[in-house]
Structures are given as structure tokens and as C-alpha cells.
Amino acid sequence: MTSFPAKSAPDANAEETAVIPLGTLNKRIQDEMVALVMLAAEVQIALGPTLAEAKALSPAVQRSLQAIDRLHQTLDDLQRVMGHLSTQTEQDAVAIDPLSEVIRLRHLAHKLFDNIDAPFALSEDDSGEIAWF
Template sequence: MSPSPVKSMLRNGVVEPACIPLKTLNKRIQDEMVTLVILTAEVQIALGPTLAEARSLSPAVQRSLQAIDRLHQTLDDLQRVMGHLAGQTDQELVEINSLSEVIRLRHLAHKLFDNIDAPFALSEDDSGEIAWF
């Protein structure tokens, strides 16, 4: 089923661009993010039996698995942020303390509220071991 077309409104003889309430858009984005959270959890579950049989995993594979877990956690946090925003009234400003409470990953909170542009990177210490969360 294809999405319904969005139509512009004619007001006082002037065509205005199509609009959607921010609350509705936030809720729809949150719904899509919930779907992505579920999909990443399914990937982790599907990999479980394979990993249980593996004798050893290279550091690169371990980093990739950790990245899947981080993706899952970040999507989960972001969908909660969107849910929080959908519950806000038509305010232009969002109170940080209450929003910060729905975020579990501290690096994500810092990126959102402290204007940190550097991407989060998984790192290894000097021994070559994986630096787990």
C-alpha cells in the first residue's frame, strides 16, 4: 500500500506548503525507530547460536558485534527521545533534565546536549583487547 499523497492547502488564494504537526511526525518517527530496535534485537538473537558454537572470534568480529549492540541501544534511546518530544506541547524549547532521564547512553546525551560533533568510536586499548561498555 503506497502512502497517501500530501496536498498543499489553498489559503486566501495562496498555495501554502503541506505541513504535518510536529507531534504527529515525532510519533511516526518513534514508531519507525521502535521497529528498528526490534530488528536489531532479532539480529542479536539470530547470531546467538552461531556465536555459541564459535571457538574464537577475532577482535574485528568482536568489535562488529559490539557495534550491533551499540546500534540497538542508541536506537532504543532515540525512540524514547522521540516519544518524549511527541508528548511535549507546541514549545520551541525542550527542558534538558527531563529529556536526559529517558536516555541511557551517556555519550548520546553528551552529543545531544553538549554540542559534541565528534562521532562515538569503539576503541581498543594498547593490548589489542576490546574495550567493552
């Protein structure tokens, strides 16, 4: 018979693992995806006048434009899936720390786990110049 080491009693001073309800996280991800869908649509709208002036587009450019459209449609579908999941899994929770470590965009982690309601938007400084990241 194999024996396993006894589990020690929980330390009263140990920090409790931070968790977030899975439904809440899904809803917040859905909100971010809606913002990305809108950004992808804005890119398509911004490219419209430029493309109308172009006499010919290379096959590579055409594939890139199709990829933007596919990105837009995929994000739209995924945000609807996340919306559906947010209503299905309210009782489950996810540990925040491991999930936060895999997210590269710190503002996104902050918004998902710290209950920030404002959607992310690219900003421009007062001079009207685009603020590149």
C-alpha cells in the same frame, strides 16, 4: 536607510505548503525506531547460535558485535526521546517537502507524512527466500 522590496500579495492559485504537526511526526519517528530496535534485537538473537558454535572470534568481529549492541541500545534510547518530544510540541508544524527530500527511503517518507500505520518489516517472498533490497 535600507529599503526592502515590497512583498507581493499571496497568489490565490498558489499551493499551500503541506505541513505536519511536529508532535505527530515525532510519534511516527518513534514508531519507526521501535521497529528498528526490534530488528536489531532479532539480528542479535539470530547471531546467538552461530556465535555459540564459534571457537574464536577475531577482534574485528567482536567490535562489530559490540557495534550491533550499541546500535540496539542507541535506537532504544532515541525512540524514548522521540516519544517524549511527541508530547511536548503539538503546536508546532514542519514543512513536509524539504524534510521529505532529505529522506532516502521512500517507504519511510510515505509512512511519516501520509499517516500509514503499518510498521515497516522486511518481507520474504512465498518461496521462503529472503527478499533483499
